[in-house]
Amino acid sequence: MSLAHWPRTTTSLWRVRAAWIALALVAVLYCVHRFSGPSPLETNLLALLPATEANPVAEKAVDQLANALGDRTVFLVSSRDAEHAKAAAKRLGATLQASGAFASVTAELPPFDIGRIGALYTPYRFGMLTRDDRDALTHSSKKSAASLHDALMQRIYNPVRGPLATQLAVDPFGWLEHWLSDLPLATSNLDLEDNMLVAHRGDTTSVLVVTTLNGSAYESRVQRAVLSAAAQAETSLHAAWPDASVARAGAVFYAESARRASEREVHLIGIASACGIALLMLWVFRSPRLLLLGFMSTALGIVVALAVTMAVFGKLHLLTLVFGASLIGEAVDYSIQYFVVYLGAPRNWDAKEGARSVRPALSVALATSLLGYAILAWAPFPALKQIACFAMTGICVAFASVMWLLPAMLSNGPKATQRRLFARAAVLLQRWQRAIGGKRSWAVVVALVVVCAPGWLLLRSDDDIHLLIQRDPALVAQENQVRDAVGIDNTAQFFVVQGATQDVVLERAEALGAKLDALSGDQSVDGWRSITQFVPSARRQADDRALLARHVFADPAALRATLLQAGFRDDIADAWIDSFAQAQTQPLTVERWLATNWSKPFSHLWLGAVDANGQRGYAAIVMPRRVTPQNLHALIATASATEGVVFVDKAASVSKLFGEYRVDSAIWLAGALLLVLVLVMTRYRLRGGIATTLPVLLAVGVTLAAFGYARVPLNLFNCLALMLVLGVGANYAVFLREGCLRDGADLGAVWTGVLLSAATTLLSFGMLGMSGMPALKSFGVTLTLGILVAVLLAPIAMPNEGRQHA
Template sequence: MFSNSKLSQLWLLIMLLLVAGLGYQLTAHKQLPIETNILALLPANHQDPAAQQAFDHIATSMSNKVVFLVGSPNSATMISATEQFSHQLAQLGLFANIDAKMSNSQQQAWAQLYYPKRFQLLTPAQQQRLAHNPQQQTAQVLQALYNPFSGVTGAELKHDPFLLFRDYLTQLSAQSGHFSLNQGFLTTEYHQRHYALITAELAGSPYSVKLQHQLPALDALQQQIINQYSTPTEKVDILHTGVIFYAAHGTQSAEKEISTIGLGSLLGIIVLLVVVYRSPLPLALALLSISCGLIAAFVGTVAIFGKVHLFSLVFGASLIGVSIDYAFHYLTDRLAAGRDWDPHQGLKHIFVAISLGLITSLIGYLGMLVAPFPGLQQLSLFSAIGLIAAYATVVCWYPSLASKPCSPRPLPCHQLLNAWLQLWHIPSVRWSVPLVLAIASILGLYHTHYDDDIRQLQALPQQLKQQEATIKAITGVSSGQQMLLVKAKTAQDLLTKLAAVDQQLNTLVATHKLDSYQSIGHYLPSIAAQKHNFELVKQLYQQQGLALDQQIKLSQPPQFTATFQPLTIAEYLASPVSKPLRFTWLGKINQSPTEQIYGAVILLSGVNQLSAIKQFTAQDSQLSYLNKADEVSHLFGQYRQRVTELLIAATLVILALLVWRYGIKKGLQMILPSFIGGCAGIAITSISGTPLNLFNLLALILILGIGIDYSLFFAELKSTDNNHHRRSTLLAITLSALTTVLSFGLLALSATQAIHSFGITVLTGIVIAWLLAPLAMTPSSPATSNIGVK
């Protein structure tokens, strides 16, 4: 059965096809099929397709932007540094578009867009005044004329005698932020320092590794400008924020962790193999199993998902320590047999145990498919395919490649192994050790605390967070993704709805429940509102025109000769004025597969009382509060509960399988080490101060699947097996546990909290599962208990 060369040839053909597939995947495209976008890990919002489209649109638009602030105590120095910096930014090739100094045409864009429509554009305060007390507008004109600093000219009075347009533009300017024009640059003052704003649009995706590799050149340029314009008394600084900086940090962290985990595991395995087997053949065979597993896992994942996420690779790197378990059992059996080695009998001896081990491990890994997170599904698939390939390599190739016996010698640490085995034959040890560990673990579980915050998936450097906070304080604009989705059946209905929502948000701002917001409704009234404004202005001219003429003695009385020409959505979106907020207008979106509606987004900044926002949106079906991080964090909590149910189900399935083969007593003895190990892993993680989350429960699934392997090999020992055979089994299990600890334990070094927490749980659980695995061993019969003892 096991000597069938056709099986070996079939696996060789499969691996050759996989290697060819790997070559194609790595060379078919300009970029490696590796995904670095943290958002790709998150599930889509299937409950509200419109919300998902809104989030995707806004996330894409905002993620491509980079904001710079050039600051100095001296305004002239700030302008010179900004001019030089913006000029050299354009030469980096990192940005497709840079907005720094505004041209004359850009500066005049506001007047060009709004001035021809001035008779139908009013602020809310002007609307109230003209509707209820129009004479106040006349009084305001007189006040402006007598104010020497108002700057009212005869030309302005001729074309806008009631000075309505200047007030309208003043309000728009106030809503546009904290900035004013200084020599063509948008500048502001903050803590006695002058700052100039530069915004840039990336020449590609912020998750492009090619673009990320250009960031050192940007850092060098920033430092050059700082050094060039700083003096001992005046220090220039340049602040920046943008998704690309966080993405680059995440990529670097992942690459570093893959190197640490993958290379650390590999080096640890090599050392173990050299020390234990003292031969190049076991090392070559072990590396062959690892290579086949990783190649198959990578190719299979890319074939199904199109790309492999770096997050999955960080976890997948730990597959090295698991995929070699099957090799250890075969090679240790060979070492123990010495000159009596039969490669096919050796495989037959471990075949049931490694097959059951594969099945239980797959139950653990594939259990992650229940979570609708693409990253977790990738990890699940990556690990499952890798394990199957490593298993197939041992079963199909090892009998041929390791057919020769090794030089006879005692097993390493055979006396220590024998003493450990004898210890577990003592009845008091067999019940007291598990009992003490179980009680300690249960007491530790009392301190458990869960935190489902999705932000744990990304390690955010303090320096970048501080710069982002400073930029928010200076500009008054947040780069966060808290927003309101406003929907309506038609475009004009949407503008009307935006105006109504803006009024309610103004109330929240006034009561300090919200710091500020950005809405396209500020700059684009609906046609119905414009018509209403037009009528109010017309009435003003009719009612107050003569009175104004009598008081300021105009060359000719104000005459209202304007015709209504609405400011359209197309005109606004085509103007440079709309550029900062153009992306918030979604236009037509899919409410359902058969229904289209119009949508726009209002960006929120500084939500101080989230309950007020949610209460406000809950009262209106056309209004939705969107926060992807909160949404997915909520899903994390929901699926944490589902995974708990899955864990219980998986445990019962595995227990049923064990009871079916080994009976109730031994089945319970086999699953107890994994159960106590899982409890201990959660307890230690919680006691260490690390919050628990969905990943810790996924860690429990792995502890269950991997820990059962250790019990399986002890359970497959017969009471007639000599101690030499038992020691070889313990040695193989110990080596397997060491490599698993090296692999998953190194995850505890991760800077990403979720991965760090996962690593601590698995590390603790696997150690406890290994420690208690001899519980599944059948005590030796008196006739054989001392055979092979040296």
């Protein structure tokens, strides 16, 4: 609706109010609808991070590992009495199962015929040789008969046989048994006792209880059910066995902790900033009505922003929610500027003229704020894009409500004004402007540059992602306890092997494994996990079969004599020799292995069919057991030297991207400052544009110097917060200069409004500095310091004569 045709009749006023009520109802009902179903809150920390791997298959590997581990929770029941630990674990498992919060609970393993493992490999046994057996056969050449005899005698008279022992008639030389013994089935420090997974550390016995969730670990419904069930089960356990302790690990516990902390911060920041803003506005305006209208405008912006963000992104990240609570201080700024004009107006108040008088200042302020948030939207981080969408929607709605809704609600003039307060503010402004404004402004600029320069030289950066993600220390301690007892593999850093076919992938994984085995000393990885340890490549199986054909079965008569001399019956010796010719010549395949139940704990090692850059292929994961700063460069070099192999380190990739975008943000900030300068110059001309931009430019410089002097390393979130310092801090200089340009404006009222706007913004964004989320804390500290300096230097933007045109 054009301000030139503003409705004057009561009917028209009610139409405007009704339209805004309808908008609010639609937004509120949509939010209620979304929160009444599955929670739209996103508590997955990985959702905050961008896709960092240039190879999309590597990103798929990261997601697959996260999903494979995300739906599992682990409970470790420990006691110095082994029987108590086992009994307590059974009680815990039974209680958890009865709760209905889990899809499955495993405290006692079901009976398993370990012979099924041997049964899978027996038909393919002539293509399954360990590296030691392969080397022994390769180097036996001229001494074949003697070597085979020695191997046969050792096999017959070896008293030590493992659980995967094979029958002499099927495997007389023990090659299959050696292969089975080398299978990495023991992926942990756990032993099987009484059908339970048990670890012994010193005089402590620990029993593992594994569960799978009924849904996503990041759904609040699942989190509440799991936490309730775990609490009840642990209470029941401690009542029966006070000496038993329980440690737990799983994504669901971290997600619930993050959700709870964020909700607490939303309430703290929202309530504290709202109460502080309310008290300030009551003190300045002395009008509960204006207070309610200001919060009504802000509430409209926030609820519409919530609805739009959920509609656009589907999910609402907790980071966005916490940041949204701090938007109160910025959104209320527009209302404050309107109220200042309203209170300074005569009895014959004209709502149309009031809105028209603040429109230029609010339009420039809106443009600068939108510019700052738009730059956030360009950042590759999903949560930052959400924050930008939320903030841009919120401040646009708040601006529109000031332009159209508030005039419809304030059609009558003010009953009382704050002339005394405004007069004092005018005196304060005049004195402060004389001290830093006019011709002295350049001296202020030079002085600040001289003071800040050493701080700029001391600036350092630290882009480590771990510094920006804070986890509950109690949960970390429990997870470490579980890891120490179980000895699980590293899952954060691994290799991804790709190829056009399955066999190519397996061959490349075998080549990678050989190179990893060759690493020694500090560069050693202490072993690795790969699907090739369960399914060799077709070429490897064929080579093993050919090796046996050359060195064992080339002379059937001599082989038969060796077997008979060792005591084998004729029929058994003949049957085994004949089995080589009749054995399965087709190689064991990945699909055949995956079809077995016992392969499930290792299935994440096979990514299967993938689509990379439009080309279909296959991929697998190779996981080193030990990755340290000492061997990291060797692992990266090994991957680079092996065709089709990439080394994936999600945390390092994100940290690297943080650094790249932190550097880029300096360019963005410079470009944004130039755009703001051009924007204000179109209204205030060259000198006026420079004077209006100087305060926020100096605010950015002082903030950076403060970080340098404090030896606080910069990260991406500090730099992105400077964008908002630019977007929000520029408003104060604009408000003051517009007040000087506006005929009949009370500069005391304008300065009061500027200080109140800054105070409300500091109350809201400043509260972010107290956040437990390091990323938000970086935002809050940077914004607080930058905005404080920007408002103190805002009088520099005033014309020399206080009230004159630019």
